[in-house]
Amino acid sequence: MHKNKSYFFCGIGGSGMLPLANILVERGAIVAGSDRALDQGRLGAKFEWLQSLGIELFAQDGSGLVSGDQILVASAAIEDSVPDVAKANALGCARMTRAELLAELFNASPRSVAVGGTSGKSTVTGMIGWILANAGLDPTIMNGAVMKNFVADGALFASARVGQGDVFVSEVDESDGSIALFMPEVAVLNNVSLDHKSLEELRALFGDFAQKAKHVVWNADDTETVTLISSLKLDQSISFGMSKADVMASDIADLPLGSHFTLHISESLAKVHGLSLADCPVSLQVPGRHNIANALAAIAAALAIGVPLAEAARSIEGFKGLARRFDIVGEVKGITVIDDFGHNPEKVAATLDTLKAFPGRIIAFFQPHGYGPIRMMGKELAEVFATRLGANDRLILCDPVYFGGTVDKSMGSASMADAVVAAGGRAEHIPSREDCGLRIAELAQPGDRIVIMGARDDTLSAFATGILSAIRAA
Numbered sequence: 001m002h003k004n005k006s007y008f009f010c011g012i013g014g015s016g017m018l019p020l021a022n023i024l025v026e027r028g029a030i031v032a033g034s035d036r037a038l039d040q041g042r043l044g045a046k047f048e049w050l051q052s053l054g055i056e057l058f059a060q061d062g063s064g065l066v067s068g069d070q071i072l073v074a075s076a077a078i079e080d081s082v083p084d085v086a087k088a089n090a091l092g093c094a095r096m097t098r099a100e101l102l103a104e105l106f107n108a109s110p111r112s113v114a115v116g117g118t119s120g121k122s123t124v125t126g127m128i129g130w131i132l133a134n135a136g137l138d139p140t141i142m143n144g145a146v147m148k149n150f151v152a153d154g155a156l157f158a159s160a161r162v163g164q165g166d167v168f169v170s171e172v173d174e175s176d177g178s179i180a181l182f183m184p185e186v187a188v189l190n191n192v193s194l195d196h197k198s199l200e201e202l203r204a205l206f207g208d209f210a211q212k213a214k215h216v217v218w219n220a221d222d223t224e225t226v227t228l229i230s231s232l233k234l235d236q237s238i239s240f241g242m243s244k245a246d247v248m249a250s251d252i253a254d255l256p257l258g259s260h261f262t263l264h265i266s267e268s269l270a271k272v273h274g275l276s277l278a279d280c281p282v283s284l285q286v287p288g289r290h291n292i293a294n295a296l297a298a299i300a301a302a303l304a305i306g307v308p309l310a311e312a313a314r315s316i317e318g319f320k321g322l323a324r325r326f327d328i329v330g331e332v333k334g335i336t337v338i339d340d341f342g343h344n345p346e347k348v349a350a351t352l353d354t355l356k357a358f359p360g361r362i363i364a365f366f367q368p369h370g371y372g373p374i375r376m377m378g379k380e381l382a383e384v385f386a387t388r389l390g391a392n393d394r395l396i397l398c399d400p401v402y403f404g405g406t407v408d409k410s411m412g413s414a415s416m417a418d419a420v421v422a423a424g425g426r427a428e429h430i431p432s433r434e435d436c437g438l439r440i441a442e443l444a445q446p447g448d449r450i451v452i453m454g455a456r457d458d459t460l461s462a463f464a465t466g467i468l469s470a471i472r473a474a
Contacts, residue, residue, distance in 0.1 A: 002029045002105070008065055008093075009033035010074040010084040012057070013046055015144045015458075016098050016173075017073070019160030023105065023142060025053050026162035032070075034060040034084055043458055049156050062087030069093075073101055076176070099178030102142060102170065107183050109140070109168035113301055114182045116209050117190025117219070118202070119346040120294050121171035123286070124188060127298030127319050129161060129169045134315040135307045138165035145341070146323035167305065174205050186304045187213030188297055192224035193346045203228055210234065215304040217297055220245040238269060238304060240296035242289075247300045249282075249292050254357050257328070259284045261292055263299070263313055273303065280313045286321045288354035295319075326351060329464045332472045334446030339464040343369050343455035345380040351451060352388035360447045362393040363440055366416075367433065367454035368400040371407050374416065382419035385427065394443060395420055395427040398436045401457045437463060441470040 002024055009017050012033030025031050032055060037043050039060050047057055058064030062083035065072070072088040072095045080086060088095060096104075106112055115125045122145040129141035130149050141147070141161040150158035172179045187210050192202050207228055210216045216234050219225045220241035229237070239245040242252075246269040249261040263280040270277050284295055295316050302312040321327070329337040338355075342348040348366075355362050364385065368374050374381075385395050397413040417429035430436045440450060452464040 002027050004028060004030065006030040006067070006070045007032075007101075008070045008072050008084070008088070010060065010072060010078065010082070011035055012050065012055070013037050013043060013458075014098075015159065015456075016102075018046070018050070018157060019142050019144075020073075020098060020102055020105075021050065021055060022053065022160040023140065023162050025055060032056040032058065032064050034058045034064055036060055037458075046157055046458070052154075060084055065091060065093060067091065067093075071096060073098060097178070099173065099176065099181055103178070103181035106142075106168050106170050107181075110166040111168070111305065112182075112184045113167065113169045113186040113188065113305065114179075114184035114209070114213075115169070115171045115188040115190070115297075115301075116174060116179055116206060117188070117225075118174070118193040118344065119350065120190040120290065120297070122322055122341075123291065123294045123325055124190060124297045124301075125169055125171040126322055127294060127316060128188075128301050130319050131298060131302040131307060131312050131315040132165075132167055132169065132305065133161070133163070134318070135302070135311060137167050137305070137307075138163035139167040139169050140165070142168070142170035143322075144171055145325060148320040148322065149318070172209070174202060177205060179205050179209050182209070182212075184209075184213045186215045186217065186301050188217040188301050189219065189225055189229075190294070190297060191219050191222040191346065192228060193222075193344075199224070207232060217300045217304060219293065219297070221293065236304075238300040240293065240300045242293075245296075247296050247303075249296055252289070252292060254289070255287060256358050257285070257287050259287060259289075259292055263296075263309075265309065273309075275309055280310060282313050283317050285317070285319060287326060288350060288357075290350035290354070324461060326354060327461075329452075329461075330468045332468055335444045335448045335450065335471055337464050337468045337471075338449060338451045339461050340451055340453045341455055342366075342451075342453040343373070345377055345384045348381060348453060349384045349388055351453065352384070355449055355451065356388065356390070360449050361445070362389060363396065363443055363448055363450045364389065364393065365396045365398075365436060365440060365450070365452045366413075367398050367457065367460065368413055368416070369455040369457070370402070371400050371409050371412060374400060374413070375408075375411050378411065378416050379419065382416045383423070385416075386420045386423035386425040389425055391426075393426065395425065396436050396440055397427065397429050398433040399431045401454065433463060437467050437470065440467055441474060444471050
């Protein structure tokens, strides 16, 4: 289907673009691309790895497009004035968005699992992929984050895994509405909460997503999801949650870097799938109640695909997590630095709740992932920081990430800092990220946990590492 076709990715280093390019190359396509970060000399290792796959990289000046037979893969929002787009238009190249191309691959697979929801998509996708790989199903996995279990010498940026089996597992995105393109056998709905769209829009998108699937796995602990599911007529569904669900967790023991719980299933689920009702102890290597919920979702999805329950439970214990998801960068002088993808209210709350379950001051750094998200959910984010952080904790905000283009900058990080302070919290807005790093290193004391949060900017990981180095050198 894609063998020998030629694709050119504009923005090939993006978290959604890179794994898709990887999958296409492994399936025999010719792939090339450009990226603004490459032109700016950032993230060299990522681009060196892409080149090692046989992907030719070009400056983002149109020079990589040489034939009308090439298919341009680019964001729908990118302007026609961008040189790559202008050159593709001049050559008469076909154009696809990342989501359109992913949906084409996904929908052509004999079996498929799509993971949707406002939060937890990447983690649940990685968990399901790991379970299915252990079960011998050799899945193809498309993720928005590097899956630590699949990192190897030839796969340093393993946000994708290309298998020869029938199952395609992918997270799907509601932020641009592209979730509507996918036709999954199993649809996983983690949660429905405010992020890029209004709740009314999200209800419509996730409702359509669920109704198209043969099996639906849904979160019985999320009020919005429960309300949505109750309004739909679904033939086959599996709920997950901490209580009153088909797949449940109890006897939970939180640990700093993991958890223990007992896995239960409902009588109705046992009857449908011919399962034993015997409880199963499970240990996770990733911390937090949200990751227990993620594990329950993954186990339920694996069961819907046909993996035995006990086998899925054993496999989930080997899941190592994802890069930038509560990722421990290191510890020095009794101070721990954590790199995290938290960027919407639910993700930030989950990360802070995980940290607050154990003693020690929190120094939270937050880089908003754009000016638009501040207008959309800045108030809710400020409320999360104000209510989740304690009197001794600190919040440091820099200006939003900005890589160019036309944008309304009238509401920025200062508005969030002001809202947190007005609610009784301790927050500082320091425009420069470099200056934020200096301030964090100055504040840090033994016993502190420093968490670096934000999305759409891979350089945050290097920023976190730099803070650790600065503390070590102080």
